[in-house]
Amino acid sequence: MRRVVLANETDWDGWRKATRSLVLAGVPPEAVRWAVRSHDEDGDPLREEQGSFGVSKALVSLASLAIQAREPSRFELLYRLVWRANAGERVLELDEDEDVRRARGLAFAVRAEAHRMRTQVRYLSIEGADPHFLGWYEPAHFVLEANAQLIAQRFSHLAFSIMTPEGGAHWDGSELRFSPGVARDVVRDDAGLRSWWGKHRTGLLRHARVGTAIAPAEELDEEPRPPDLPPLGPVVLPLKPDDPLQAAMHEASDCRRCHLWQPATQTVFGEGPAHAKVIFIGEQPGDQEDVIGRPFVGPAGQIMDRAMEEAGLDRRTVYITNAVKHFKFEPRGKRRIHKTPETPEIRACRFWLDVELVRLQPKLAVAMGGTAARAMLGRAVTITRERGRPIELADGQTAFVTVHPSFLLRLPDEEAKAREYRAFVADLRKILELIA
Ligand code: SF4
Structure with missing residues (x-):
């Protein structure tokens, strides 16, 4: 049994590399256990396998969405689909197939949540020498990183942070960073969020890691393509919270x-x-x-x-x-x-x-x-x-x-x-x- 430990819940890069290596090494889905790192544990070392295999763009696109679902079995499900596709099955044509239906259902839920997040985050305007828009959101799926990237592209001229219980995304006008999140009971309302931000902003931003957000741009064996997400529409400046x-x-x-x-x-x-x-x-x-x-x-x-x-x-x-x-x-x-x-x-x-x-x-x-x-x-x-x-x-x-x-x-x-x-x-x- 091979054990793969991914760096975080949306470690697309880690999943992609592991999948490539395991498929090329001929490791069947039932011989792989997937986990997300909770302490300092590591998975089994994976060898850099030589060779290539064919997976359609549509499947890669589906996987890049479904991997953001809050569903523990998604890594093995998606690996199984890639394994089957590599074995010659035209999996995405099998509308009644249980794996395909589940993966599509997850992708659909992620898309819907992405819409919700992009339209429902309301921002507090943090005034001062370094003005900032600060939002809080509790996503149903792990959509923060992919969507923060899209929001940053659209709000490129504005500094903003979006905090969620599992992580924070921070855009300063040039770089997107990711930090740990903040629990809902810490920021019960706008005043709580504002006060928490005032106390933790400096430390949080100092330690935030530069983001390589999830995006299906780097394919398994495919040409790059833009994220398969619906357009955001034009940017509008957030209203002040007391408007x-x-x-x-x-x-x-x-x-x-x-x-x-x-x-x-x-x-x-x-x-x-x-x-x-x-x-x-x-x-x-x-x-x-x-x-x-x-x-x-x-x-x-x-x-x-x-x-x-x-x-x-x-x-x-x-x-x-x-x-x-x-x-x-x-x-x-x-x-x-x-x-x-x-x-x-x-x-x-x-x-x-x-x-x-x-x-x-x-x-x-x-x-x-x-x-x-x-x-x-x-x-x-x-x-x-x-x-x-x-x-x-x-x-x-x-x-x-x-x-x-x-x-x-x-x-x-x-x-x-x-x-x-x-x-x-x-x-x-x-x-x-x-x-x-
Ligand atoms: S009045 Fe307008 S907002 Fe209210 S229910 Fe009718 S259409 Fe909707």
Whole structure:
């Protein structure tokens, strides 16, 4: 029996090297015991075996996700799959195979937890000579390291730390480091976390190890490829913890003002800096936004990002939300088909839009598409008639109507698509002038 001791719960590099060496040495899965180092124990020495073997990229990608699951048997499960694949079995085509089903289930759970972590960590702003954003999260799986790497790529200009019970990730703008974690009962609330951080920050950062976070970039015998994780969407600056929008966001997560909360995954609140001069209002979250929990991160968001960039608008400086905060859809087989919200739903959700408008006091409220225009203007709006000019509202706000970016996606012919895209960019340029 061979005993492999991995350095930690997400020792992808260690698992990968051991797997390669064991497969090449012909050691079958039932002759290997996998463990994570708890003291100073070492496993059996592994020889550097010469040779190569074939494992598909899809299997490597699956393993790199499933290894982050909080499931003790995952190392042997994944080794067994690699062993079988190397023996010529096309394992990933065996949908009913118990090992494949389990590995896919673990990978799915890890993906879901990664989404949750990336959208639910709320940060405390630590002011001072060395400003820092500090978050705390209790992940269901070991997703900290892989996701800290992605968050650092997106928040590259901000220093942040994310603490979990099992570890901490620290980004200082140039280097990602990992430290031991902190137990939940030590940091019961924001004040506890802040005070703990004040006492331990220096020592923690001094001893933190430079991270080689998990990522399937280094394959077993494959070319490098980027991590197979869903896109994060654009970065938004975290709100200060005492900002009223934080409290509203929290409250809205339990909203029952209309029935739309029932089939949807979660409330998708607006995001963006509290000092934004302009608020962009869409219709409702789409299928992807509903899962990820952030507005405009799906296909419509991507086209909007592109148009904004072309118009010279920095998405990080604007606030983006929807008139209706839950995804309205009709299940059709495995798909969820978008349904336009009706007037009672728009009216019910106007409560949250009002909270956002009152807090932000934007110079301009941009309504994208008919639903948002109806929510802002309080009446049915013909977009072509009202589009592209400031509209003074009775409550003193200034609105601006344009198309919803998803309209551009739905146009069937390329010429119309290009024309409407240019018109949308032109509207964004006008918006930029109006808020200057
Ligand atoms: S759609 Fe708006 S009003 Fe309706 S439950 Fe969701 S958050 Fe509440």
